[in-house]
Amino acid sequence: MTSPLTRDVVMETMKEFGIVEQVRANRFRITTTPDRLRDAVKTVQESLACERLVTISTADTRQMFELHYHFTGQHRTIVTVTIELPRETPELPTMSDMLLPAGIYERQIHDLFGIVFSGHPGLKKILLNEDWPDNEHPLRKDWKPDEKTFYGGTKQEGR
Amino acid sequence: MAEVVIPIGPQHPALKEPVNFRVIADGEKIIRLELNLSYTHRGIEKGAESRDFIRVLPLLERVCGICSHSHATAFAKGIEEIMQVKIPPRAQYIRTIIAELERMHSHLLWLGVAAHEIGFNTLFMWTWRDREAVQDTLEEMSGNRVHYNMNEVGGVRCDLSPSQVQTALARLPLLEERIHKYVAMLEEEETMLLRFRGIGNMTRHEALAYGAVGPTARASGVACDARHEDPYLVYAEVPWEVVTDTNGDVYGRTCVRIGELRESAKIVRYCLEHLPEGDIRVPAPKAAPTGEILSRYEAPRGELVHFIRTNGTDKAERLDIRTPTLANWTSVAMCLTGQNLADIPVIVAAIDPCLSCTSRITVLDNNDNTSGMITFDELRKRSRARWQEQERS
Amino acid sequence: MIDPVLLLIYVFVFPGFLFLFVYALTCEFLDRRIAARMQHRVGPPFFQPFADVVKMMGKEVIDPDGVDRRIFDAAPVLALAAVMTSFLYIPVVGASPLAFQGDLVLVLYLLAIPTILLFVLGWLSRNIFSAVGGVRAVTQMFIYEVPFFLALLMPALAAGTWSISAIVVWQQHNWWCMFLQPIGFVVALICLQAKLERTPFDIPEAETEIVAGPWTELTGRRLALMHLARDVSLVCGSALIAALFLGGPMVPWTISPAWLGGIVGFILFLVKTLVVLLILSSIKVATGRIRIDQLNAIGWKYITSAALVQVAIVLVANFWWVSA
Numbered sequence: 001m002t003s004p005l006t007r008d009v010v011m012e013t014m015k016e017f018g019i020v021e022q023v024r025a026n027r028f029r030i031t032t033t034p035d036r037l038r039d040a041v042k043t044v045q046e047s048l049a050c051e052r053l054v055t056i057s058t059a060d061t062r063q064m065f066e067l068h069y070h071f072t073g074q075h076r077t078i079v080t081v082t083i084e085l086p087r088e089t090p091e092l093p094t095m096s097d098m099l100l101p102a103g104i105y106e107r108q109i110h111d112l113f114g115i116v117f118s119g120h121p122g123l124k125k126i127l128l129n130e131d132w133p134d135n136e137h138p139l140r141k142d143w144k145p146d147e148k149t150f151y152g153g154t155k156q157e158g159r
Numbered sequence: 160m161a162e163v164v165i166p167i168g169p170q171h172p173a174l175k176e177p178v179n180f181r182v183i184a185d186g187e188k189i190i191r192l193e194l195n196l197s198y199t200h201r202g203i204e205k206g207a208e209s210r211d212f213i214r215v216l217p218l219l220e221r222v223c224g225i226c227s228h229s230h231a232t233a234f235a236k237g238i239e240e241i242m243q244v245k246i247p248p249r250a251q252y253i254r255t256i257i258a259e260l261e262r263m264h265s266h267l268l269w270l271g272v273a274a275h276e277i278g279f280n281t282l283f284m285w286t287w288r289d290r291e292a293v294q295d296t297l298e299e300m301s302g303n304r305v306h307y308n309m310n311e312v313g314g315v316r317c318d319l320s321p322s323q324v325q326t327a328l329a330r331l332p333l334l335e336e337r338i339h340k341y342v343a344m345l346e347e348e349e350t351m352l353l354r355f356r357g358i359g360n361m362t363r364h365e366a367l368a369y370g371a372v373g374p375t376a377r378a379s380g381v382a383c384d385a386r387h388e389d390p391y392l393v394y395a396e397v398p399w400e401v402v403t404d405t406n407g408d409v410y411g412r413t414c415v416r417i418g419e420l421r422e423s424a425k426i427v428r429y430c431l432e433h434l435p436e437g438d439i440r441v442p443a444p445k446a447a448p449t450g451e452i453l454s455r456y457e458a459p460r461g462e463l464v465h466f467i468r469t470n471g472t473d474k475a476e477r478l479d480i481r482t483p484t485l486a487n488w489t490s491v492a493m494c495l496t497g498q499n500l501a502d503i504p505v506i507v508a509a510i511d512p513c514l515s516c517t518s519r520i521t522v523l524d525n526n527d528n529t530s531g532m533i534t535f536d537e538l539r540k541r542s543r544a545r546w547q548e549q550e551r552s
Numbered sequence: 553m554i555d556p557v558l559l560l561i562y563v564f565v566f567p568g569f570l571f572l573f574v575y576a577l578t579c580e581f582l583d584r585r586i587a588a589r590m591q592h593r594v595g596p597p598f599f600q601p602f603a604d605v606v607k608m609m610g611k612e613v614i615d616p617d618g619v620d621r622r623i624f625d626a627a628p629v630l631a632l633a634a635v636m637t638s639f640l641y642i643p644v645v646g647a648s649p650l651a652f653q654g655d656l657v658l659v660l661y662l663l664a665i666p667t668i669l670l671f672v673l674g675w676l677s678r679n680i681f682s683a684v685g686g687v688r689a690v691t692q693m694f695i696y697e698v699p700f701f702l703a704l705l706m707p708a709l710a711a712g713t714w715s716i717s718a719i720v721v722w723q724q725h726n727w728w729c730m731f732l733q734p735i736g737f738v739v740a741l742i743c744l745q746a747k748l749e750r751t752p753f754d755i756p757e758a759e760t761e762i763v764a765g766p767w768t769e770l771t772g773r774r775l776a777l778m779h780l781a782r783d784v785s786l787v788c789g790s791a792l793i794a795a796l797f798l799g800g801p802m803v804p805w806t807i808s809p810a811w812l813g814g815i816v817g818f819i820l821f822l823v824k825t826l827v828v829l830l831i832l833s834s835i836k837v838a839t840g841r842i843r844i845d846q847l848n849a850i851g852w853k854y855i856t857s858a859a860l861v862q863v864a865i866v867l868v869a870n871f872w873w874v875s876a
Contacts, residue, residue, distance in 0.1 A: 279751075281591050
């Protein structure tokens with residue numbers, strides 16, 4: 001379909017997964033749970049004719065991690081599937097088998113936030129340099145750089 | 160020759176910015192590709208969380224040198240939408256003019272770089288000579304050849320005088336004639352056809368599956384252009400067209416970019432001729448209400464996405480940038496398998512990689528709240544001062 | 553036999569090695585200047601190539617870990633020696649005093665030595681980029697050498713002699729081979745461009761793909777000598793084609809006194825080699841680099857077939873001429 005998606009259509013298709021809101025004239029957000037994520041994404045791709053993944057955004061609300069999967073298609077409307085992950089154990093099965101571009105986004109999110117995507121073919125560092133210590137995830141709200149730790153780059157003389 | 164690992168990068172003549180590809184090849188055919196993007200990571204997303212809206216725009220401009228205006232405009236228009244501030248029409252037109260001039264200079268640069276990758280240095284010299292006309296215009300308008308710093312939340316920083324408009328209009332016919340010549344060259348020049356045709360093929364289905372954006376996707380027939388899908392600035396009023404191609408290879412991407420050059424010249428001409436009178440900025444509130452927005456912008460390389468979340472203060476709570484080059488890397492990795500070694504520079508160059516956009520990092524943190532530009536020397540001085548302080552205590 | 557002192561002057565001063573170096577560096581200057589003007593740039597001043605050679609000779613020689621230093625030192629010297637020697641057999645002012653039957657074959661073999669040495673250097677550099685570049689250099693040699701030899705041996709077949717100087721004399725009394733064998737002329741020019749590894753055939757040294765190919769680990773005076781060898785082979789190749797196809801340093805009538813004939817011949821030599829250089833520079837500027845597999849296809853399908861057609865024409869013409 002090439003005409004913009006209407007609220008009713010989106011509500012009808014996605015209401016079993018969670019709350020549906022229209023946050024902007026051409027953007028809908030569906031809040032769902034991590035275990036229903038795969039089905040939600042599949043429904044969005046098939047029933048709402050969303051052909052491509054725009055991006056996976058993340059946010060840290062100090063209590064939870066949020067992941068937003070944005071999709072769009074020829075109807076020029078964005079459908080966002082949002083999930084929340086607990087901070088202590090941020091784990092999620094990977095989406096890179098269903099959505100190929102998710103592979104690179106998940107690697108980046110893992111580097112910056114420490115969310116573990118189980119089943120990802122290669123969750124190596126992509127964005128942080130190779131000397132970066134393993135358990136420090138810079139974009140978490142509670143992260144502060146420690147002066148004693150070496151984060152990579154050149155060492156100053158006398159240190 | 161048996162299977163060999165050829166490192167392309169981080170230092171390599173084919174790369175304009177450091178990136179590490181490890182190409183695993185069998186003779187001249189590529190089997191697999193491994194990617195490491197950490198070399199220009201500077202911490203901009205984290206840095207944006209500690210700067211208010213006036214100070215964060217210059218920081219965001221420096222995500223990339225070639226698409227600097229894209230990042231600043233995407234953020235500014237997102238914040239303006241959260242604040243529900245409507246900027247005056249003259250400011251919209253000026254932002255569009257700068258945006259399209261930036262697209263032209265970026266595509267001309269790309270054309271030269273692609274020609275250089277195949278050893279065709281003559282075209283490289285010619286396109287960069289023509290690019291000087293665009294750079295001169297930008298310098299007259301904004302004071303700088305890159306990092307124009309034209310945006311403010313609420314409008315633009317400086318106005319265009321009538322003489323500037325006239326000089327810019329006077330330069331356009333020459334550019335249009337040269338673009339015409341490049342179109343002809345692309346259809347006739349044998350070595351370009353030999354090196355560009357049939358390389359890096361991607362069907363429409365693959366382009367959608369790999370999440371490609373920008374000219375890379377449009378060359379495969381996917382008509383996705385953020386200016387068309389989510390019109391912002393004045394793109395809904397100006398007559399222009401989305402340029403697509405059905406070839407799906409590097410040749411197709413070249414055709415799309417040259418087509419976009421033509422369209423950009425048209426848009427610039429229209430905007431310069433129809434520039435409305437009025438203010439160039441409106442006063443915007445200092446703090447933004449709580450909200451969330453997905454701001455999309457068509458940068459020269461593709462669709463740029465800023466996911467901004469505000470929390471009622473004068474700083475952004477979260478800024479998540481997805482650059483077009485990051486989206487295109489998957490398609491490069493998939494396109495390269497089975498191709499020749501000699502085509503790596505051409506295929507990588509065809510997505511017009513901007514690695515500074517792709518890796519954005521952090522760590523220059525210190526506990527005092529000074530802001531502004533910090534040079535590398537200043538950094539060293541500060542850390543040395545801190546070390547001495549610690550030694551003393 | 554001629555006077556040994558004159559022979560020494562011929563070999564070392566003029567038109568031997570000293571003239572050869574000056575002329576080779578002048579040709580490099582002209583090549584770079586023409587290319588720059590065509591690209592709308594200014595280009596280097598006249599003394600740039602001389603300054604480059606002097607500078608490179610003074611730079612530090614860096615040996616990568618584990619490479620064989622003696623071969624790295626010897627190979628550029630051998631390459632330069634080979635092309636310098638081949639120049640002695642090419643007529644510059646009238647016939648070469650060292651000419652003999654078969655010197656054409658000797659010159660062709662000597663001109664092939666630098667490419668093989670480049671392969672050896674690439675292979676022994678212990679560096680993946682150099683190895684790939686060296687392999688490409690010999691692959692390319694395999695492709696262009698066959699049509700090159702065929703095209704250059706056709707004037708010999710037409711003239712009935714294997715000495716370059718004798719071919720030049722033959723052309724004085726008949727037409728230039730450029731008019732008699734135009735296909736051969738074009739094939740020879742294209743293959744010379746491939747032999748000198750210039751765009752569109754600069755595949756072994758593809759800067760954006762394999763850094764500098766076999767030249768990557770050459771530094772200091774090794775690089776200076778190899779660079780000089782490349783410039784000298786440009787002059788040798790142009791002079792060879794000028795001699796075989798454009799009539800060399802002779803006009804179609806005899807001039808007396810002999811010293812005037814010599815001067816006119818020398819000027820003609822300069823003009824003809826510069827014409828060939830202009831053609832090669834224009835080809836270099838107007839094209840991009842092609843891939844080695846594309847060169848393979850073009851080389852065998854079109855260039856070698858053209859050379860074979862030329863061979864057939866010359867054989868038939870000879871037969872018809874002889875029987876007439």
